[in-house]
Amino acid sequence: MGPAAMKVALFITCVNDGLFPDTPRAVVEVLERLGHEVVFPTEQTCCGQMHLNAGYRPEGLHLAQRFRQVFSDYDVIVSPSASCVGTVRELYGDSARAINDAVLEEELEDIASRVYEFSEFLTNVLKVDDVGARFTHRVAYHPTCHSLRVLGMNEGPKNLLRHVEGLELVEVPNEDSCCGFGGMFAIKNAATSSAMGDDKLTSVSSTGAEVLCALDNSCLTHIGGLSSRQDSKLRIMHLAEILAAQEPTRV
Amino acid sequence: MSRVFDTEKPFPKLAKEALQDQQLRTNLAHATTTIRDKRKRVVAELSDWEELRDAGAAIKDYVLGNLDTLVVELEKNVTRHGGVVHWARDAQEANDIVVALVKATGEKSVVKVKSMATAEIELNVALEKNGITAYETDLAELIVQLGDDLPSHILVPAIHKNRSQIRQIFLDEMGKSGLPAPSNLTDEPADLAAAARAHLRDRFLSAKVGISGANFIIADSGALVVVESEGNGRMCLTLPETLISVVGVEKLLPDWQSLEVFLQLLPRSSTGERMNPYTSIFSGVTPGNGPSAFHLVLLDNGRTSALAEPDGRDVLRCIRCSACLNVCPVYERTGGHSYGNPYPGPIGAVLVPQLRRGERTPLENSLPYASSLCGACYEACPVKIEIPKILVRLRSEVVDEKRRDHAHNPELVAMSFVESSFSSSKKFEGAIRLGGFIGRLRRGKPLRHLPPPLNKWSATRDAPVPSKESFRSWFKETHPSSDNAATKKSLSPLRKLMPENRNPFNDKKKVTTSSSAKDAILATIAEANDDAHESKANRAQRNYLLAGTRSLDERVELLKDRLIDYRASVTESTSAEVPALLQRLLEARGASSVVVSADFPDGLLQEVRATVRRDEPALSTSELDDIDATIVGCAVAIAQTGTIVLDSGELQGRRALSLVPDHLIVLINDDQIVELVPEALPRLRPNDPQTWISGPSATSDIELERIEGVHGPRILDVVLVRS
Numbered sequence: 001m002g003p004a005a006m007k008v009a010l011f012i013t014c015v016n017d018g019l020f021p022d023t024p025r026a027v028v029e030v031l032e033r034l035g036h037e038v039v040f041p042t043e044q045t046c047c048g049q050m051h052l053n054a055g056y057r058p059e060g061l062h063l064a065q066r067f068r069q070v071f072s073d074y075d076v077i078v079s080p081s082a083s084c085v086g087t088v089r090e091l092y093g094d095s096a097r098a099i100n101d102a103v104l105e106e107e108l109e110d111i112a113s114r115v116y117e118f119s120e121f122l123t124n125v126l127k128v129d130d131v132g133a134r135f136t137h138r139v140a141y142h143p144t145c146h147s148l149r150v151l152g153m154n155e156g157p158k159n160l161l162r163h164v165e166g167l168e169l170v171e172v173p174n175e176d177s178c179c180g181f182g183g184m185f186a187i188k189n190a191a192t193s194s195a196m197g198d199d200k201l202t203s204v205s206s207t208g209a210e211v212l213c214a215l216d217n218s219c220l221t222h223i224g225g226l227s228s229r230q231d232s233k234l235r236i237m238h239l240a241e242i243l244a245a246q247e248p249t250r251v
Numbered sequence: 252m253s254r255v256f257d258t259e260k261p262f263p264k265l266a267k268e269a270l271q272d273q274q275l276r277t278n279l280a281h282a283t284t285t286i287r288d289k290r291k292r293v294v295a296e297l298s299d300w301e302e303l304r305d306a307g308a309a310i311k312d313y314v315l316g317n318l319d320t321l322v323v324e325l326e327k328n329v330t331r332h333g334g335v336v337h338w339a340r341d342a343q344e345a346n347d348i349v350v351a352l353v354k355a356t357g358e359k360s361v362v363k364v365k366s367m368a369t370a371e372i373e374l375n376v377a378l379e380k381n382g383i384t385a386y387e388t389d390l391a392e393l394i395v396q397l398g399d400d401l402p403s404h405i406l407v408p409a410i411h412k413n414r415s416q417i418r419q420i421f422l423d424e425m426g427k428s429g430l431p432a433p434s435n436l437t438d439e440p441a442d443l444a445a446a447a448r449a450h451l452r453d454r455f456l457s458a459k460v461g462i463s464g465a466n467f468i469i470a471d472s473g474a475l476v477v478v479e480s481e482g483n484g485r486m487c488l489t490l491p492e493t494l495i496s497v498v499g500v501e502k503l504l505p506d507w508q509s510l511e512v513f514l515q516l517l518p519r520s521s522t523g524e525r526m527n528p529y530t531s532i533f534s535g536v537t538p539g540n541g542p543s544a545f546h547l548v549l550l551d552n553g554r555t556s557a558l559a560e561p562d563g564r565d566v567l568r569c570i571r572c573s574a575c576l577n578v579c580p581v582y583e584r585t586g587g588h589s590y591g592n593p594y595p596g597p598i599g600a601v602l603v604p605q606l607r608r609g610e611r612t613p614l615e616n617s618l619p620y621a622s623s624l625c626g627a628c629y630e631a632c633p634v635k636i637e638i639p640k641i642l643v644r645l646r647s648e649v650v651d652e653k654r655r656d657h658a659h660n661p662e663l664v665a666m667s668f669v670e671s672s673f674s675s676s677k678k679f680e681g682a683i684r685l686g687g688f689i690g691r692l693r694r695g696k697p698l699r700h701l702p703p704p705l706n707k708w709s710a711t712r713d714a715p716v717p718s719k720e721s722f723r724s725w726f727k728e729t730h731p732s733s734d735n736a737a738t739k740k741s742l743s744p745l746r747k748l749m750p751e752n753r754n755p756f757n758d759k760k761k762v763t764t765s766s767s768a769k770d771a772i773l774a775t776i777a778e779a780n781d782d783a784h785e786s787k788a789n790r791a792q793r794n795y796l797l798a799g800t801r802s803l804d805e806r807v808e809l810l811k812d813r814l815i816d817y818r819a820s821v822t823e824s825t826s827a828e829v830p831a832l833l834q835r836l837l838e839a840r841g842a843s844s845v846v847v848s849a850d851f852p853d854g855l856l857q858e859v860r861a862t863v864r865r866d867e868p869a870l871s872t873s874e875l876d877d878i879d880a881t882i883v884g885c886a887v888a889i890a891q892t893g894t895i896v897l898d899s900g901e902l903q904g905r906r907a908l909s910l911v912p913d914h915l916i917v918l919i920n921d922d923q924i925v926e927l928v929p930e931a932l933p934r935l936r937p938n939d940p941q942t943w944i945s946g947p948s949a950t951s952d953i954e955l956e957r958i959e960g961v962h963g964p965r966i967l968d969v970v971l972v973r974s
Contacts (some may be wrong), residue, residue, distance in 0.1 A: 012722055014673065018683040019715050021722035028726070039733055040726045043742065046673040051666060053624065055646030058748040059670040065745045066674070094640055098647070099748060149626035178580045182623025189621060190707035191267040195276075195584045196623070197712070225712030228697055 006126075007037045009074035011067075011115065013081045013217075014046035020217045026244035027080050027118050030131050033244075043070045049087040054184040057095055061104065064092050068111045076125075077115045080240045082147035082215040083183075085117040090150055117147065118240055119215060123156035129163045135245040136166030140209035142200070142223070144216040145178050157215060157239055164242060170207040177203075181222035197226045204234065211235045213242055253375045254401055256591045261617035265589040266581075275586050278413045282955040286577045289523025289955075290631070296525070297515070302795040306512045308635040309791035311568035314503045315558060316783065319776040321470040321503050322549065328473025332535025332938060334545040338768040339497075341552050346377035348548050349462065349495055353383050356493050358460045364477065364484040365389035366464025367405060367571050368497045368550055370593040371606075374462070385462065386428075386454055388483035390447050390961060391952035397424040403587030403595060405573040406521050407952050411586050414438040414953055425450050440953040444481075444961045451483070451962065456872050456911075461487035461542070465498045466570065467513060468547075471506045472937035474534045475547070478517060478527050482910065482948035482963025488531050489906045490872055494542040499550050500772065501558075501567040505790075507937040511929040512795070513570065514943075516633035518892075520572035522951050525813060526892035529963060530943035531906070537940050539869060540905040551772045553606030559779035562641040563605040568634040569598055575628035575638060581621055590618065597628035601641045604648075616652070619645035661704075686717030695719075799891070799926025806890040806924045807971060813893025817946025818959050819967040826972050830858040833882060833916065836968045837861050840914050842879035846870065848904025851882065855918075866904050875907060880914035881964070886941075887934045888924045893946065895919065895969070896931060898939040906940055915964035917944070920972050 008031055012024040028038050048063030050056075067088070071077050079085050089112045096105035122128050141161060147153045161169050180186070180196025200223055204212050210233075214220050217238055224236035257265075269275060294300050314321060326336045339345035345368075353361055361378065363369065363385050375385045387396040394409035395402050398420040402408030409417065421432040421443065430453070432446045463484065467476040475496060477484050488494060504510065518527040536545050557563030576582045576596030587595030591614045594602050600618040607615050619642045628638040653660050672678045697713035700706070708714060726733070801809060811821045824832050833855065837845060842861050849867035856863055864870060864878055884902030885895045895917050897903050902918065909915055925931050935941065948963030959965065 014679070017679075017722045018686045018717050021718045021720065021725060024722045025725060038730075040723065040730070042723060042727075043676045045676055045679040048673075051670060053643060053646075054666065055619075055643070055648075055650035056666050056670070057647045057650075059666060061748045062670065062745055063673055066742065069742045069745075090640075091643065094643075098644055101748075104746075104748075145623070145625035145627075149630060176627075178623050178625035178627070180580065180623055182625070185620065185623045186712075187704055187707045189263045189266060189581075190710065191263070191270050192581055192585055192621075193623065194711040195270050196580050199584075221715055222712060225697070225708070225714060228713040229699075229711060 005035050005037060006076055007039060007074075009071060009077045010038055010040045011044060011047070011071065011077050011079040011084070012040070013079060013084045015217055016080065020238065023080050023217055023238040023240050026238065026240040027078065029244040030240065031078070033132060034126065034128065041070050041074070047084045047087050049084055049091070050183055052087060052091045052095055057098065061095055061099070064095070064108055065104070068107055071111060071114070075114055078118055078121045079115065080118040080215070080238060081217065082117050082144055082151055082153070083218060085115055086146040086150035088112045088115045117151055117153070117215060119157040119160055120151060120153055122160060129159055131160065131163070131243045133243045133245050134165040134247050135242050136247055137210045138168045138170060138208060139211045139213060139242065140170050140172050140204050140207050141239070142172060142179065142204065142212060142214040142219065143175055144214050144219045147215040148176055153215070160243060161213075161239070166247070167242070170209050172207055173203045179219050179223050181219045183218070186222055193222070194226065197222055201226055201230070201232070205232065209234070211237055211242070213237045213239045215239055253373075253379055254399055255373060255376060256401060256593070258591050258612050258614045260591070261614050262589055262591070262621040263617065265591060266585040266621070269585045269589045274413070275411050276584060278411055278954070279583050279586055282407070282410050283577050283583045285955045286523055290520060290574060290577065293519045293523055293525055297519070299795040303512055303515055304633055304635050306791040306793065306795055307516050307633055308568060310504065310509050310512060311634055313790055314505060315501065315564050315567055316780060317505070318500065318503065318558065319773050319780065321505060322500055322776070323773070325468055325470040325473060325503060328471065329535055329547050332473050334473065334535035334547055337546060337548045338772055339548055339550050339552070340768045340771055342372035344768055345372050345497055345548055345550050345552065346374055349374060349497065350377055350381045350383070352493070352495055352546055353378065353460055354381065356460055358383070360384040360386060360458070361460040361462050362386050362388050362454055362458040362487050362491065363392070364461070364463040364479065364487045365392045365408070366462070366497060367593060368464045368499050369462065370402060372497070372550065372552060374497065386451075388451055388455070388487060388962075389952070390444060390481055390950050393447055393451070394420055394952070397421065397428070401588055402593055404576060405571050405594065405596070405598075407955060409952060410955065411588070414440060414443065417443055417953060421446050429454065440956060440958045441960060443953055444950055444958055448960075448962055455483070455486040455490060455962065456876055458487070458491045460493045460495070461491035463487055463494065463496045465496050465502055466517065467504045467510065468498055468502050469504050469507060469510070469937060472534060474507070474532050474937045476510065477531045479530075480522065480528045480948070481950045481961035482529055483961070485529055485531055485906070485910050485942065486962055488533065489541050489910060491542055493544040493546070495546045495548065497548045497550055499552070499554055501554050507932060511932050512791070515928050517570055517572055520574040520631070520633040522957070524945070524957070526894045526943070526945040528817070528944065528946050528949045532937075532941040532943070534938040537899075540899055540940050549772075553608065555772055555775035555779060556608050557605040558776060559782060560605065560608065561783070562601070562644050563608070564783065565636050565641060566601050566605045568636055569602060570634060572633055574631040574633060578627040578631045580625060580627065581623060590621065597622060597638045598636070601636070601638055601645065604645050616649045619649060680723070683717075683721045683723070687719055687721060690717040690719045795929075796927055797929045799930065801890070801926050803921060803924070806926050807921055807973075809926070810888055810890040810893060810924055811971070813890065814946065814969055817893055817949070819946050819969050821969045821971060823971045823973055826974070829918065829970065829972060830855055832970060834858040834860060836916055836970070837880055840880070840966055842914050844878045845880040845882060846875065846878045846908055846912060847882050848902060848908060851902050866908055869905070872907065872911065875911040878912045880916060881908050881912045882916045882918070883909050884918045885923060887931045888919045889928055889931045890924055890926050892928060894931075895944045896935060897942045897944065898935055899941070900939065906942055909942060909944070910963055913964050914966040914968070916968045916970065918970045918972055921974055
């Protein structure tokens with residue numbers, strides 16, 4: 001199954017560490033199930049996405065430099081967050097360019113070339129379709145903007161879901177429209193953000209899905225927060241958690 | 252008094268108000284969904300769309316990198332063709348120039364073609380203050396003007412109104428300024444367009460002064476290109492004695508050939524059509540063919556200062572297609588008024604702050620945050636402006652400004668605190684442990700009330716409760732022997748990057764002391780381009796399709812298909828059959844009079860029983876208006892887009908002939924049919940007055956649905972003469 005065992009450094013993201021530990025645990029389970037070694041550089045904190053996106057460039061680049069040092073010894077860095085990977089890949093270099101710091105730009109571009117989003121790593125590097133998961137539910141997949149438009153992924157994660165035993169993948173209408181999270185946007189433009197989220201929730205609900213999954217817990221927190229406030233029964237899970245699932249019941 | 256935008260409130264406040272308007276949200280969702288689907292379809296038709304986008308961006312970069320020489324070349328060529336060029340540093344100067352020009356004609360009113368530049372400078376207000384009434388003639392602008400409203404979209408300023416609201420405005424307001432709407436007016440878009448046609452008809456025919464913008468101005472020929480749908484543009488550009496065009500300096504194209512890219516990118520991106528119904532191309536004054544006086548007002552108004560900024564330069568590529576508005580999830584819900592200026596949506600959020608560099612209002616500073624950074628705008632942009640990245644860079648400018656002026660701003664303090672908690676794993680672990688404590692207290696129940704400013708989150712959304720056990724403590728327990736060399740890793744000191752280190756190529760404030768507007772504008776451009784890294788960008792690569800592969804029969808079929816799609820009627824004929832066919836076509840539409848150019852051969856008219864008028868000597872506009880039909884030849888036809896190009900040449904006469912009578916018959920010889928847009932341009936001379944016609948006059952201004960028949964001919968009959 002797939003290439004020889006690899007040593008994978010986990011970049012779990014600050015949000016996942018304290019708020020959604022089930023997601024990185026699922027990543028560990030899947031990677032170890034596939035026979036790879038997982039390490040966790042414990043100096044890691046945050047990639048700086050929030051600061052960089054919100055206009056706090058010096059602070060963000062400070063965290064970016066930190067990120068580079070923490071992970072500099074690893075060739076393969078995997079993260080269960082499309083937006084954090086997108087930050088490292090797109091925003092790091094651009095932010096360094098904006099302050100005309102060519103040395104920093106090069107350093108950051110170098111580390112970026114070794115960072116993969118979890119499902120991207122499965123699909124493009126390990127080239128696996130079936131990770132041995134069993135999950136007997138009707139599932140909707142929301143392609144978050146960072147996974148879809150920054151990392152250019154949509155078919156990969158869906159393909160992984162289609163190979164999960166017992167899983168029924170449903171099509172969400174207007175799947176490519178943003179859920180309205182947008183980081184600081186969710187606070188600064190809370191009304192617009194919620195309006196977008198409500199529309200997304202309506203689209204997802206129209207499919208009759210029991211579970212909504214995505215590659216970003218941040219977007220899922222927003223959609224899930226709206227859905228929980230509205231007492232919806234929709235279950236919110238990161239895609240990694242579904243790939244880790246090995247429900248005993250067979251369809 | 253014309254209304255102006257309220258710039259007191261920031262975007263989030265305006266947006267919140269707009270979100271309460273359920274009707275607005277329904278209208279916008281309907282309209283943007285319609286146009287998004289149309290755009291997607293016509294973009295998918297072109298296999299070379301990405302190459303066209305690349306070329307569009309490259310041509311614009313070339314223009315901006317060579318703007319000082321190109322703009323002088325343009326001035327020379329416009330002047331050579333009898334036009335007068337004026338230079339305006341800012342809105343005030345531009346308005347003063349236009350007001351003086353109108354006053355010099357002695358006229359008290361003008362007709363206007365929709366123009367973003369004149370909306371930007373609030374020209375109508377300036378004219379009004381000087382006792383001059385500006386009549387907007389674009390259907391959507393007319394709706395906005397009659398309703399004493401504000402534009403909310405670049406292309407379709409009345410997108411926020413639906414058909415029944417428009418009907419009511421027409422019924423209530425038309426009578427106050429001219430011909431009233433018929434009392435039995437329905438809310439059918441075709442009926443509404445007909446009411447607009449009737450209301451504006453006399454105004455067009457009697458107007459002495461027209462005011463327009465332009466989509467493109469071509470440096471090496473001095474030609475102006477105006478792209479439109481309804482025919483109101485052609486009316487304003489062709490019939491008045493004096494034409495004044497106010498155009499931003501960034502609208503330049505280097506040469507005629509560049510149009511082959513933009514006439515493909517623009518219509519497909521904006522109205523989602525293969526080609527817009529009408530494009531007018533003219534240079535200065537052509538005696539006996541259009542206005543006898545032409546003034547071009549070149550507008551700076553912040554453009555050359557934007558040029559000096561790397562992101563500003565990218566933003567200046569914009570061709571005002573509004574594709575980014577139509578795909579923007581924020582715009583779709585808040586509408587255009589929330590952006591507080593005539594440029595709404597993603598492009599407005601980057602363009603306005605760039606144009607207003609150094610003098611931004613709180614509203615303008617809130618615009619870079621009016622986005623979830625979803626990236627749909629960049630994906631749709633025909634000239635590849637990386638709007639999300641520019642938004643992020645602009646946010647940085649806003650924050651830097653805050654640091655300078657309000658060091659104790661709560662957001663600054665909070666963000667600095669958060670950074671510090673992330674700056675060591677010890678501090679971060681402390682924060683996580685605190686979270687875990689809260690998690691245990693809540694026993695996994697989500698948080699419903701958070702303190703400010705997070706209460707903006709919890710007003711509509713539950714917040715997740717921190718987990719009792721963090722990932723890192725789980726990993727430590729479960730992987731005690733894991734190779735965690737990095738845990739011992741001590742990080743070397745990080746370089747502190749403060750905003751002072753920021754050094755884009757022109758942070759210095761330019762002080763120009765030149766006396767004339769022209770010298771000042773040119774000096775600013777030259778300075779910006781000296782400082783820019785890639786000022787003399789290379790010309791674009793023509794990697795898109797330059798010629799088609801279809802046979803003549805296939806080209807004819809394709810052209811027919813496209814024309815019929817526009818609801819033109821098409822008949823194939825041999826040359827011997829043409830005279831009888833013309834009679835049949837005229838008779839079928841009940842035409843009792845027909846006008847032709849002076850050189851139109853008698854032989855072709857031998858069967859025609861309607862009264863034939865020759866435009867020799869030139870007929871007056873009202874005489875033309877009394878004639879039912881026109882028969883013209885053409886210069887070239889483009890199969891792929893269903894476009895017929897008239898260049899005022901053989902069998903065509905002047906531009907007004909194919910405009911005023913309501914029934915237009917065009918003869919196309921099959922050897923005039925090319926397949927693709929790039930094949931048409933070499934057959935045309937840039938300085939010949941041209942009209943590109945793609946179907947009957949049409950509009951998409953009501954709910955973004957295309958309907959045929961506004962100010963130009965409502966009936967288009969095409970005769971394909973086979974050899």
